[in-house]
Amino acid sequence: MKVLLPGGAGYIGSHTCVELINAGHEAVILDNFSNSCAEAVARIEEITGKKIPLYNADACDPEAVEKVFSENKIDAVIHFAGYKAVGESCEKPLMYYRNNLDSALTVLEAMKRHGVSNFIFSSSATVYGTPESVPLVETMPTGSPTNPYGRTKLMLEQILTDAAAADNNLSVVLLRYFNPIGAHESGRIGEDPNGIPNNLMPYITQVAAGRLPRLGVFGNDYPTPDGTGIRDYIHVVDLAKGHVKALDYAAEHKGSEIFNLGTGTGYSVLDIVNAFIKVNKVDIPYDIKPRRAGDIAECFADPAKAEKVLGWKAEKSLEDMCYDSWNWQSKNKNGYKS
Ligand code: NAD
Numbered sequence: 001m002k003v004l005l006p007g008g009a010g011y012i013g014s015h016t017c018v019e020l021i022n023a024g025h026e027a028v029i030l031d032n033f034s035n036s037c038a039e040a041v042a043r044i045e046e047i048t049g050k051k052i053p054l055y056n057a058d059a060c061d062p063e064a065v066e067k068v069f070s071e072n073k074i075d076a077v078i079h080f081a082g083y084k085a086v087g088e089s090c091e092k093p094l095m096y097y098r099n100n101l102d103s104a105l106t107v108l109e110a111m112k113r114h115g116v117s118n119f120i121f122s123s124s125a126t127v128y129g130t131p132e133s134v135p136l137v138e139t140m141p142t143g144s145p146t147n148p149y150g151r152t153k154l155m156l157e158q159i160l161t162d163a164a165a166a167d168n169n170l171s172v173v174l175l176r177y178f179n180p181i182g183a184h185e186s187g188r189i190g191e192d193p194n195g196i197p198n199n200l201m202p203y204i205t206q207v208a209a210g211r212l213p214r215l216g217v218f219g220n221d222y223p224t225p226d227g228t229g230i231r232d233y234i235h236v237v238d239l240a241k242g243h244v245k246a247l248d249y250a251a252e253h254k255g256s257e258i259f260n261l262g263t264g265t266g267y268s269v270l271d272i273v274n275a276f277i278k279v280n281k282v283d284i285p286y287d288i289k290p291r292r293a294g295d296i297a298e299c300f301a302d303p304a305k306a307e308k309v310l311g312w313k314a315e316k317s318l319e320d321m322c323y324d325s326w327n328w329q330s331k332n333k334n335g336y337k338s
């Protein structure tokens with residue numbers, strides 16, 4: 001299939017592009033590089049040996065999106081485009097609602113005009129809100145995300161479910177990601193956040209690289225075995241492979257379906273820090289800090305539905321995730337700028 005990837009130059013999109021090509025699909029990337037750069041696409045081409053049509057354009061721009069659809073016979077869309085920083089979304093909610101909602105709606109309208117019926121969406125475990133129990137199962141009710149970013153994901157899930165219910169031709173797959181970390185084994189593509197990272201693993205790798213002095217561990221008084229927060233960390237290459245399976249599923253089904261993409265195993269912040277130190281033999285100095293506003297104690301997936309229905313299961317270990325994260329960062333100290 002020929003697959004359009006709005007936001008395909010970003011962290012998850014770039015890894016998914018590689019796995020799509022490995023599986024025999026073709027990719028077209030549309031990205032405005034608001035949180036990525038053209039170098040990432042050059043590296044995807046280097047890894048895969050394939051030239052990828054690239055549109056430097058805003059997914060909210062109907063004319064630019066129309067041009068992509070009229071110049072390419074697109075079969076499916078995997079929509080990564082969006083802003084994702086939780087703290088920034090509280091400061092600039094309108095910018096988040098505008099970009100995240102508008103980009104998806106603009107692409108969906110172009111799909112309808114061109115008779116394209118498969119849409120796979122990057123949702124998030126954040127739509128579960130504060131879990132009443134773990135593991136999280138897709139049938140559990142969605143909760144109240146604690147920030148505008150999370151609410152854009154919940155709103156888009158609702159919009160996409162409504163769109164699929166109203167259009168017998170449309171197939172929508174909502175992928176609820178847990179916590180992607182790691183990088184491609186080549187060390188040529190990886191996570192390259194702007195400014196000081198918000199997320200745990202890029203913060204750890206930047207401490208290891210000497211770009212940041214010490215890690216702050218946000219709270220050690222949660223009701224977890226070591227008191228630090230527990231998450232379901234998943235290797236980004238496993239996550240990327242989940243999209244390839246979701247694409248196969250979308251092509252054969254109509255309506256909308258939700259899948260958790262996680263490993264089913266929760267690790268604490270200190271589990272991650274200690275595994276990273278052990279695997280990579282580098283020191284990660286850290287201080288215990290107060291809890292971060294909006295954080296939950298524990299979040300991990302029940303990934304059984306994705307295994308049963310998609311035939312997908314995460315395969316990489318915590319050690320692989322720590323190794324590949326550092327392989328990328330140590331070879332690219334300043335991300336794509338180095
Ligand atoms: P990312 O920022 O690396 O990738 C997003 C890409 O979209 C970037 O390349 C950015 O330049 C592009 N973009 C943003 N707005 C655009 C627009 N209007 N037009 C064109 N391009 C635009 O983020 P990521 O980690 O790869 O995440 C991909 C998707 O997955 C996002 O929707 C994100 O919210 C979602 N998600 C990410 C995580 C995570 O932990 N990384 C977890 C759950 C969900």
Ligand code: UFG
Pocket residue numbers: 084086124125126127150177178179198199200201203215216217218219228229230231269292295
């Ligand atoms: N943490 C630290 N220090 C840091 C960064 C994080 O101790 O410098 C801790 C957090 O308190 C949390 C854990 O590490 O316990 C993971 O935090 P991340 O910021 O890496 O990830 P979150 O689970 O908070 O957020 C992620 C995505 C969000 C998404 C959310 C729910 O980044 O986009 O999962 O799906 F909304």
